[in-house]
Amino acid sequence: MEYNFKEIEQNWQAYWAKHKTFAADNHSTKPKYYVLDMFPYPSGAGLHVGHPLGYIASDIVSRYKRQKGFNVLHPMGYDSFGLPAEQYAIQTGQHPKITTEQNISVYRKQLDKIGFSFDWDREVRTSDPEYYKWTQWIFIQLFNSWYNKSTNKAESIDSLIAVFETKGFNCKLDDTLTGDVEKDVAPFTAEEWKSFDEKKKSDILMNFRIAYLGEAYVNWCPQLGTVLANDEVKDGVSERGGYPVERKLMKQWSMRITAYAQRLLDGLDTLDWTESLKESQRNWIGRSEGSSLKFKIAGHPELVSASQFIEVFTTRPDTVFGVSFVTLAPEHELVELLTTADNKAIVEDYVTKAKNRSERERQADVTKITGVFTGSYVEHPFTGKQIPIWIGDYVLAGYGTGAVMAVPAHDTRDYSFAKHFNLPLLEVIEGGDIEKEAYDAKEGKLVNSDFLNGLEVKAAMKKIIAEIEARGLGKGKINYRLRDAVFGRQRYWGEPIPVYYKNDIPYVLNDNELPLILPEVDKYLPTEDGEPPLARAASSWKHEGKYDYEHSTMPGWAGSSWYFLRYMDAHNGSAFADKKLTDYWQQVDLYLGGSEHATGHLLYVRFWTKFLKDLGYINIEEPAKKLINQGMIQGRSNFVYRLNFTSGQVGEEAGNKNKEETEQIHKMVPSVFISKSRLKELENDEVDLHKEIQTLLEPYRVKISEKFNLKTFSFSISKMAVPINVDINIVDNDVLDVEAFKNWREDFKNSEFILEDGKYICGVEIEKMSKSKYNVQTPDDICEKFGADTLRLYEMFLGPLEQSKPWNTNGITGVHGFLKKLWRLFYMSPSGGGVRQLADGEAAFNISNDEPTKAELKTLHKTIKKVVEDIERFSFNTSISTFMICVNELTDAKCNKKAILEPLLICLSSYAPHITEELWKQLGNKESIVYATFPEYNEAYLVDDSVNYPVSVNGKLKFTLELPATLTVQEVEAEVMKNEQTHKLLDGKQPKKVIVVHKKIVNMVV
């Protein structure tokens, strides 16, 4: 029997589905192991070979852990809300639900072919009302919560109301409780609170809720008609679609993720994630320590009652004596008041321009220094000197206080600004050359700084903060770059936000009113008034028939921020998941996905996890203990090179053919393609090549000349050839299948080829996989040609999981051959080697029950040992070569013994599940290999009787010496010294030193 992978794979996939082989047990006494893949967005293009890379790795771990005695949870689902389906809906009118479902069914078919061990009974889809009911429910919990700084966790908003009812609110005193909200909330007493009407109370509480409606500058994308979160904007354009993004002041639903900034930062230390990924999150959170500091505004009587101060945040309060100006962001609230009459026109002009610039424009000329003087001054808090107030767009409105104290001598940006506008530099720290550049190192002695003089930076920092606090000018402070996340999207295909408005006050729905189903609309576009698409819903779509629902929907990251919990209890109708089950499954043990989610999804899912823990719904602080980013698989494009030549007639014949005939002639002229290595000959204009081309074209020339009666018809060849992307399916090992090529496209039917060594060799380039480049390789094609087991092995064999690499089928025959070789071990005649041929052309299953030899046991056990080590450190490529070595050795030993092959099948079954199931069954096993127990390796079989010592002189290997393993270090040295080869090498001299590392190496120093 041949290795018929098609039949085997179909049979076993059907068997697993029928027997629910991979269903996870919610009530098991075994230890649990939770392996999660980042679920895909089901796009219309289907899967290419890059998608399954991570799934294959996680599948290997899942199957392996099960055989190691774990109760394994390995689910899969779809992140099925999102922009592409909606953009498609806008173009075609097709409901996104329909396209999404179609795409999902394509994905499912493709996934099934690869033989994954997913527990499909737990499938989730974020767009399913039974799922988003709980996304909405979590939103409501977020709305009904505030972050208590003193207990350092989220609590019910009721506990804050209780505080207001008994003590009122004073931002200065309550700072430790509520954090920095003083800007927005004026102090009030308990009595005042009680007297406030509902609207006022609602407005105040909005400043504390974790999900809140707030006015802020947001990333507005006009083409997509929606706002975007910071992580959805890259280089000033939207991540999806690449449309320009502007900054716009808008009222928006937001998430107070900033309340969790410190916990998100601290939690990273507990995680087994890659350093680079943790570093990205640290940068994104951007903690910086410093101080706030108030500068009194000089000579502005109108301002005395309003804000007499400009408050800045600085990480370098120690340089305060070096302040030579203060800069405000163009959006700063005091800009208008501070602008004097003389400067009004120029400031207004500057501010308008700065505000209207898109993110992209702003980023494009980051190096261009712009700014204007307001005409006003502040007083230096320590020297009392007058300091000018400037406006500059290098100061960002959204960070710190939107104002900086500029110390040009010790800050690079202030330095460039000062140089550009000719403002003074005041050196306050020794050690740099401020004539040349800013000295921003945090070391050196303080000078020109009054009471700080002579101190080192560190000491000065301490002293100045104490002084600032003592004088009531500000206080030591920690700032984060992280911003609250905008949560509303002005789009259709997302979770409706479960909020309605009554008397202009937002209210959340009751639990029993969930889910708030996404309503039908006539069009998926914004309304004429610029309202989101949900405003198009029928007029009956109102809460209690009266009150408008919120028209924004949730962002794409909402559903994915808690899906790992839903898998634990996917069909629960009364809770997002049973507490007992979340307690049982706890954290994800292994999470696999792309690194592009570093500062988006992976931050949000950590945030929601911490929040749900604070409220007592779950017991874990972090969603995933271990995380691996699989690399990207790039496309490998093949090119053919078409010669550029002109054909034509000369003299009186030229130009006397009509258009129709010219076209006919053109059709008869072939396309000529030149093989890659011969391009150089073309460039060098080599005579031989020209002759070859003319010979090739001669029959065409003759034919055309005869047919159209042209005496002077000829071809002239240019030195350049045009590279054309060719379908990788008609290229094998870069060799073009020329016949297939002629049939590939109509215009290539008439083609000729300049070959090398009788073959046409294509050019190669690594590019992103895309349809237009004809370099998309689907897993389906590989499964069809070589089978799923080969695909699985090959994707793992390609290189380390985390590394990005181009797809390249050149080596696929190697792993496929390995599987055939494995198969042959079971169908091998021990006498003859190779497949024993029977009368009907089929080899017989042939397995022996003999006792294995010592060598065979050693082969098996060293394989077990290595494979376990490799899986545990996620080094899948090396374990495959281990399997290859094992099968090569067993083939050489003509080993067909059950005692060896049976355990080997178990080891291999997580990698190549179909072929191993089949052979396992043929060995007479009744139950699936999935439930077999992974073999333990026995050290005893690995011990060698002898050691092959490499003997080197001065670290350079000279020869090797086989010695009994029992010899001690001294005995080894003695053996080496009396060896003849040693004598020859030393030529009678004595080595200065002999180093013997037991069972490793011998090195002589001469």
Next chain:
RNA sequence: GCCCCGGUGGUGGAAUUGGUAGACACGCAGGACUUAAAAUCCUGUGUCUUCGCGGACGUACGGGUUCAAGUCCCGUCUGGGGUACCA
């Protein structure tokens, strides 16, 4: 600019703790089987040198530490990713 990760044969890559560099696979060359092809099997394959035995060199480059360096340290070059007026 800053941060992180890399650079090893013709190619993908291996070398887990400093201990025989190039495992495994592809490709290539030669051979066996075959009428032929496919499939399969065998042998060789880092570079230079030598008829051969052997010798020299070799992990981007330049130094260093060590009995011993792909691996550790310093500097340079180079590729990739992240991030960017964050005060």
